[in-house]
Amino acid sequence: MPVWSMLGSELLRRALTRAGVTDAAPWAGNVPTGPLLLLRADQVYDASLVKGLAGRPGTLLLRPEDGVPVAAHLPAAAEAAPVAAALLAGSPAGDPAFAGLVAARPTDLVDLYNKALRKRGNPYLLRLDAGTRGAVEWEMFGGSYKGVTDAITKHVWPRPAFQVVRACAALGITPNMVTFASLILVFVALWLFAIGSWWPGLLAAWVMTFLDTVDGKLARVTLTSTPLGNVFDHAIDLIHPPFWWLAWIYGLSAIGMPLAYPVTIGAIVFGGYVAQRLQEGLFLGLYKMEIHVWRRFDSFFRLWIARRNPNLLILSVFTLFGRPDWGMLALAAWTVFGCLEQVVVTVQAGLARRRAPLRSWLEG
Structure with missing residues (x-):
């Protein structure tokens, strides 16, 4: 689904690059070694939120409005396939696949005061589909x-x-x-x-x-x-x-x-x-x-x-x-x-x- 005339996955890739993650790629079922970031591409993440998650291994990111997990930062040696499957399925935070991960909402990962923009506000985490595209773009613009x-x-x-x-x-x-x-x-x-x-x-x-x-x-x-x-x-x-x-x-x-x-x-x-x-x-x-x-x-x-x-x-x-x-x-x-x-x-x-x-x- 496009947002600002680009695929949501491309926007996510740019956010990951700004967070220092340069080897971003679609999930293909492989299990790489070392820490791993898993993020659903049908969500739009505040760039500061991606950066905050990238700095917190062992974290499960929940969508604020309903508490559904949408991203995870797996520590080294963690089993990735079950977590990826549970994220794609929209499983609740209590799913056994998420065992060992600390649940967090966006406000837990980012300082609410943005010095660069001189304002206080919640980092956005928005569901992107045909019905929400306009609202997502307006929220991003306001941010x-x-x-x-x-x-x-x-x-x-x-x-x-x-x-x-x-x-x-x-x-x-x-x-x-x-x-x-x-x-x-x-x-x-x-x-x-x-x-x-x-x-x-x-x-x-x-x-x-x-x-x-x-x-x-x-x-x-x-x-x-x-x-x-x-x-x-x-x-x-x-x-x-x-x-x-x-x-x-x-x-x-x-x-x-x-x-x-x-x-x-x-x-x-x-x-x-x-x-x-x-x-x-x-x-x-x-x-x-x-x-x-x-x-x-x-x-x-x-x-x-x-x-x-x-x-x-x-x-x-x-x-x-x-x-x-x-x-x-x-x-x-x-x-x-x-x-x-x-x-x-x-x-x-x-x-x-x-x-x-x-x-x-x-x-x-």
């Missing part, structure tokens, strides 16, 4: 989403991005292709802002931010992310926003709406962006966690902080009312406020650490 991000990415993009990710997977479009398309739009928006063509520029910018959501989700659900692709994507995200704001300021002069102090405003939006990113790095270095995951309020503030998407929203609203110049002034003011807020949070964290070790609210 690929960051928990702490801006409001547009979190609340506006998911539904359309899901459909585009589906289409990209079906057409064989890779995450790096999507990232490259977003890079082109970075320069298109930059040029349009610089000549004062606000609405075409905003359209290019918003489509770029949408593709920035698509590429990461496409990489995660199809298990095709690479270190190079990750660097490529994050480098674009990191570098381009302040240059968009400078181009906007230049564009205001180009159409006869110059700001009173363009150099000062430019220094604020550019320097403020750099300062925010440095503050985030400082917090991470001091407290070993990202600044936006410490308290619930910090995660909420990340929805609206003066980063690319909220800033684009500010510019779009003011442009709608015919005042792109006021939009840039509002962006500058919001940037200053965001910098000050992060200074306060950093100081508060230092004081709190004197009383007890810091812990993200997402860790539960």
Whole structure:
């Protein structure tokens, strides 16, 4: 049964490869020596769950909703054929074939707090058939989403991005292709802002931010992310926003709406962006966690902080009312406020650490 336009067995093979298992093959009744992983290919496993099972010899993995065993990690010298037959038959965990294996559910094998995606959630283990395919893909897509991000990415993009990710997977479009398309739009928006063509520029910018959501989700659900692709994507995200704001300021002069102090405003939006990113790095270095995951309020503030998407929203609203110049002034003011807020949070964290070790609210 296909999922994201590939066989479920292929998705499982990719998950096994990421878990360090390079000799995956369909079960053929043979009994190899040494530890052995047995997994039903009609299930879709969270990649972190496959990795967790691979590190736990002697474990029997149960499906969470009904407790039916679907995978096992057999220790060395264990008899594999009876276990494989029992897994394929859907036998209960009490079947004698599973004797000696410790039953575990997904939450027993994986830390529920995902630092990389800044969220807390259960690893998925989903039954895949014709009737569940859509629900499986949506669950996987949701699992690929960051928990702490801006409001547009979190609340506006998911539904359309899901459909585009589906289409990209079906057409064989890779995450790096999507990232490259977003890079082109970075320069298109930059040029349009610089000549004062606000609405075409905003359209290019918003489509770029949408593709920035698509590429990461496409990489995660199809298990095709690479270190190079990750660097490529994050480098674009990191570098381009302040240059968009400078181009906007230049564009205001180009159409006869110059700001009173363009150099000062430019220094604020550019320097403020750099300062925010440095503050985030400082917090991470001091407290070993990202600044936006410490308290619930910090995660909420990340929805609206003066980063690319909220800033684009500010510019779009003011442009709608015919005042792109006021939009840039509002962006500058919001940037200053965001910098000050992060200074306060950093100081508060230092004081709190004197009383007890810091812990993200997402860790539960």
